[in-house]
Amino acid sequence: MGMTLTEKILARHANKKSVSPGDNLWVDVDVLMTHDVCGPGTIEIFRREFGPNARVWDREKVVIIPDHYIFTTDVYARRNIDILREFALEQGIRYFYDVGSPEYKGVCHVALAEEGHTRPGEVLFGTDSHTCTAGAFGEFATGIGNTDAGFIMGTGRLWVKVPPTMRFVFDGEMPSYLMAKDLILHIIGDMGVDGATYKAMEFTGEGISMLSVEEHMTLCNMAIEAGGKNGIIAPDDKTLAFVRQRTNRAFEVVYGDHDAGYESVKVYHLKEMEPVVAKPHSPDNKALVREVKGTRIDRCYIGSCTGGKMEDFKAAARIFRRNSVKVETYVVPATTEVERRLREETMDGETLYSIFEKAGAKISDGASCAACLGGPADTFGRLSGSEVCISTTNRNFPGRMGSKQSQVYLASPLTVAASAVRGVITDPREFV
Amino acid sequence: MSMKDIIKGKAYVLGNDIDTDQIIPAQHLVYSLSHPEERKMYGRYALSSVPEVQAGLPKGGIKFVEGGEDRSEYDIIIAGKNFGCGSSREHAPVALNIAGVEAVVAESYARIFYRNVVDGGFFIPFETDEHLCREIKTGDVIEIDVKKGLVKNLTMGKQYKLQPLGDVEAILRAGDIFAYARQEGMLRR
Ligand code: SF4
Numbered sequence: 001m002g003m004t005l006t007e008k009i010l011a012r013h014a015n016k017k018s019v020s021p022g023d024n025l026w027v028d029v030d031v032l033m034t035h036d037v038c039g040p041g042t043i044e045i046f047r048r049e050f051g052p053n054a055r056v057w058d059r060e061k062v063v064i065i066p067d068h069y070i071f072t073t074d075v076y077a078r079r080n081i082d083i084l085r086e087f088a089l090e091q092g093i094r095y096f097y098d099v100g101s102p103e104y105k106g107v108c109h110v111a112l113a114e115e116g117h118t119r120p121g122e123v124l125f126g127t128d129s130h131t132c133t134a135g136a137f138g139e140f141a142t143g144i145g146n147t148d149a150g151f152i153m154g155t156g157r158l159w160v161k162v163p164p165t166m167r168f169v170f171d172g173e174m175p176s177y178l179m180a181k182d183l184i185l186h187i188i189g190d191m192g193v194d195g196a197t198y199k200a201m202e203f204t205g206e207g208i209s210m211l212s213v214e215e216h217m218t219l220c221n222m223a224i225e226a227g228g229k230n231g232i233i234a235p236d237d238k239t240l241a242f243v244r245q246r247t248n249r250a251f252e253v254v255y256g257d258h259d260a261g262y263e264s265v266k267v268y269h270l271k272e273m274e275p276v277v278a279k280p281h282s283p284d285n286k287a288l289v290r291e292v293k294g295t296r297i298d299r300c301y302i303g304s305c306t307g308g309k310m311e312d313f314k315a316a317a318r319i320f321r322r323n324s325v326k327v328e329t330y331v332v333p334a335t336t337e338v339e340r341r342l343r344e345e346t347m348d349g350e351t352l353y354s355i356f357e358k359a360g361a362k363i364s365d366g367a368s369c370a371a372c373l374g375g376p377a378d379t380f381g382r383l384s385g386s387e388v389c390i391s392t393t394n395r396n397f398p399g400r401m402g403s404k405q406s407q408v409y410l411a412s413p414l415t416v417a418a419s420a421v422r423g424v425i426t427d428p429r430e431f432v
Numbered sequence: 433m434s435m436k437d438i439i440k441g442k443a444y445v446l447g448n449d450i451d452t453d454q455i456i457p458a459q460h461l462v463y464s465l466s467h468p469e470e471r472k473m474y475g476r477y478a479l480s481s482v483p484e485v486q487a488g489l490p491k492g493g494i495k496f497v498e499g500g501e502d503r504s505e506y507d508i509i510i511a512g513k514n515f516g517c518g519s520s521r522e523h524a525p526v527a528l529n530i531a532g533v534e535a536v537v538a539e540s541y542a543r544i545f546y547r548n549v550v551d552g553g554f555f556i557p558f559e560t561d562e563h564l565c566r567e568i569k570t571g572d573v574i575e576i577d578v579k580k581g582l583v584k585n586l587t588m589g590k591q592y593k594l595q596p597l598g599d600v601e602a603i604l605r606a607g608d609i610f611a612y613a614r615q616e617g618m619l620r621r
Contacts, residue, residue: 026618038520040464049610069462076462076464128519129518129519143544144547145521145547145551146548147548147552147608148548154619155613155618155619193514194540194542197543198543227542373458373519374453374459375458375459395519397451398482398483399453399454
């Protein structure tokens with residue numbers, strides 16, 4: 001029997017002809033990413049285990065992207081960034097996107113892609129659970145903790161258990177009112193937050209090939225919310241073009257075999273699907289938007305690695321360009337590149353930035369994770385009381401966005417924008 | 433950490449889907465783990481974001497760590513499905529370790545959390561098919577017999593089976609992934 005895309009990549013990186021789900025392998029790592037929250041702990045473990053004078057295994061393969069607690073006066077948060085800076089200098093880390101420098105990028109998962117660190121066929125580990133985002137580029141990408149990252153820093157290797165693959169096929173054309181976020185919330189709602197634990201989630205079908213690279217990223221991003229080990233999509237022409245535009249490094253494209261074995265195959269028909277939300281306090285608490293429409297909200301939030309990319313803002317702008325917001329609406333570009341493009345790219349002759357401004361949204365001055373994970377008290381958009389918020393982010397666990405008393409609904413940028421305009425949860429089909 | 437044969441202590445009981453934000457809220461991720469005083473903060477805020485009604489089942493409203501303390505009086509956590517879901521922050525198992533947790537018995541774990549526990553050797557993550565979070569009450573005295581794979585509720589005089597630790601037992605016995613890799617000759621030093 002052949003191998004799935006995930007199995008094939010892992011086999012190659014373990015120097016094996018073939019592998020099966022359940023096998024434990026030591027794999028060679030192409031990229032290790034860390035950020036300001038987990039970097040300092042990783043560095044500490046690396047030094048503890050490999051000695052104070054140790055060198056990282058490859059200074060071009062360790063990518064350091066501060067992004068979480070950036071625009072805050074919190075002294076501890078600032079100290080973490082100092083630790084990264086000092087380490088990057090000491091080790092001669094080639095790819096360090098320092099805060100306050102022209103290299104500063106913002107949210108790591110989007111930054112990795114924009115800067116050409118996500119390449120088909122490779123193995124990427126990151127100290128962040130949403131590292132699975134990079135599966136959109138046809139690579140094996142998953143999140144790990146500081147101990148594993150410290151181990152990779154010193155050795156360039158890590159053990160993995162080969163996951164079985166669950167296949168999700170999206171049939172038919174993608175309707176204009178649906179986004180990748182709806183598809184993944186749908187899957188998570190059907191399977192539960194532990195429905196894919198230890199498993200690879202592969203997305204395919206006509207609907208998937210119609211989606212943009214960024215929408216692919218959104219799908220893979222939330223594989224972890226179903227407990228998945230990785231999300232993955234076979235690279236298509238536009239994905240390859242995206243990668244080639246952003247890196248000179250050679251990579252070898254890998255595809256799954258035709259006779260590969262899947263643990264399960266689930267087919268979704270796009271024309272039967274509707275916009276969805278995840279109600280508080282779990283990403284699998286699915287409801288159709290029309291079932292909860294009219295729910296009062298205090299705040300809208302458009303940002304994060306899931307919902308703060310160009311495609312997300314373009315979708316929101318489709319609704320904002322003729323309408324103003326009725327509730328506080330926070331807009332946070334994921335990266336400095338997105339931020340710049342919001343000021344450059346236009347819709348009907350107007351920049352997206354100006355569309356958001358005129359609609360009355362509050363636009364963050366700077367790209368970062370911001371309130372997606374609460375953070376220090378002075379974080380932009382952070383929930384601090386019993387607000388009801390509808391958000392394009394990926395998690396609505398109790399307290400995730402800052403306050404245990406708050407309630408967060410997760411939805412697509414279209415649904416969030418439509419809700420912002422009406423001041424209550426609203427089906428985007430009323431606008432598009 | 434060397435693995436004990438018998439782990440005994442008071443149980444703290446939680447339900448399903450306890451995520452890492454509940455185990456250690458994001459605003460506390462800034463303290464340094466190598467700084468002895470700051471390190472204690474992780475113990476102080478361990479499980480501080482679990483909603484009141486679910487904190488210490490079946491009654492709820494029971495603090496895992498008393499205000500101002502940084503060690504918990506509970507040594508063993510009993511939980512339902514998908515324990516440790518959410519972010520990859522290793523601060524979560526570390527916080528439980530600093531608070532004094534020696535073992536968790538859950539129906540299942542989220543993958544990254546489980547790896548972190550094993551590779552960092554922070555405590556023993558046992559799995560069981562029994563719905564212990566409905567059987568055991570917070571405060572019950574529990575004894576885990578690691579060799580026999582049994583968990584006993586000494587307060588109620590009942591015992592239940594644990595699943596074998598499987599592949600990860602070698603890493604847990606070695607202490608952590610580094611000790612294991614050295615033992616296997618994969619790391620010199
Ligand atoms: S934007 Fe949110 S989910 Fe994405 S990396 Fe930042 S904190 Fe994590």
